[in-house]
Amino acid sequence: MEHKKDTLFLNPIEQLGNWTFDEKVAEVFPDMIQRSVPGYTNILAMIGMLAKRFITSGTNIYDLGCSLGAATLSIRRNLDYNDCTIYAVDNSPAMIKRCQTHLSAYKAVTPVKVMCSDICDIEMQNASMIVLNFTLQFLTPENRQKLIDKIYQALIPGGILVLSEKFSFTDPIIDQLLFDMHYDFKRANGYSELEISQKRSMLENVMITDSITTHEQRLKLAGFNHISTWYQCFNFGSMIAIK
Numbered sequence: 001m002e003h004k005k006d007t008l009f010l011n012p013i014e015q016l017g018n019w020t021f022d023e024k025v026a027e028v029f030p031d032m033i034q035r036s037v038p039g040y041t042n043i044l045a046m047i048g049m050l051a052k053r054f055i056t057s058g059t060n061i062y063d064l065g066c067s068l069g070a071a072t073l074s075i076r077r078n079l080d081y082n083d084c085t086i087y088a089v090d091n092s093p094a095m096i097k098r099c100q101t102h103l104s105a106y107k108a109v110t111p112v113k114v115m116c117s118d119i120c121d122i123e124m125q126n127a128s129m130i131v132l133n134f135t136l137q138f139l140t141p142e143n144r145q146k147l148i149d150k151i152y153q154a155l156i157p158g159g160i161l162v163l164s165e166k167f168s169f170t171d172p173i174i175d176q177l178l179f180d181m182h183y184d185f186k187r188a189n190g191y192s193e194l195e196i197s198q199k200r201s202m203l204e205n206v207m208i209t210d211s212i213t214t215h216e217q218r219l220k221l222a223g224f225n226h227i228s229t230w231y232q233c234f235n236f237g238s239m240i241a242i243k
């Protein structure tokens with residue numbers, strides 16, 4: 001599929017508001033996330049591999065904050081059962097509209113229910129796999145524990161949560177280094193200083209990152225005993241938690 005180039009922040013913007021996943025962002029999202037998140041493609045491919053291993057017959061799969069459905073597609077491609085249901089959920093109407101189109105472009109047996117809802121409000125049950133691929137960071141800190149608790153309750157024994165996030169680090173030297181490396185990554189992918197700084201300032205109040213330790217503590221508090229960071233590239237990474 002041809003992806004439209006992200007040029008949203010190329011020119012100076014007079015009033016930088018807060019970040020939203022609106023029509024403009026949805027339109028360039030595949031290019032934007034690919035050029036902004038180190039390891040994004042790897043993580044998507046590995047979500048497919050985890051799906052093959054963890055999804056069991058007759059269960060539900062939830063892709064929370066699905067955007068255009070990239071993780072859902074990776075899961076669906078790797079699914080061995082036709083009696084499962086994937087729920088792809090996002091509260092951005094612009095994302096959901098495009099997600100529906102993306103998913104129908106490929107033939108598949110597994111039904112996907114695409115829902116325009118807040119992931120904090122939906123009911124989940126009988127889940128063998130739940131994915132939060134760069135979504136938890138956009139929830140308020142209060143809602144994060146509530147959602148992780150709900151995810152733990154919704155999983156069947158042996159079920160898996162995949163949690164990908166941008167991380168912060170308590171060691172200031174490491175934090176600065178990985179932050180700078182991420183900027184180098186963006187520059188190497190063609191973003192200018194202005195594009196990088198305008199986007200950063202819009203994300204500032206909206207995307208609050210946690211350390212890996214904070215994530216681990218939250219997962220443990222919910223009841224998870226088997227937790228690991230399985231992927232990291234600079235200050236981006238992915239964790240798994242198994243019930």
Ligand SMILES: C[S@@+](CC[C@H](N)C(=O)[O-])C[C@H]1O[C@@H](n2cnc3c(N)ncnc32)[C@H](O)[C@@H]1O
Nearest residue numbers: 021065066067070090091092118119133134138
């Ligand atoms: C960085 S994107 C996720 C990328 C996507 N998971 C992927 O793999 O391509 C974050 C998404 O989370 C959605 N989101 C943020 N808060 C949400 C909430 N409370 N309920 C539902 N969706 C939410 C946004 O609309 C956005 O599409």
Ligand SMILES: O=C(O)C(=O)C[C@]1(C(=O)O)C=C[C@@H](O)C=C1
Nearest residue numbers: 032033036037134166199200203
């Ligand atoms: O931290 C940044 O600079 C980012 O661009 C990160 C991030 C994310 O992790 O979700 C933020 C918004 C976009 O959706 C794509 C990437």
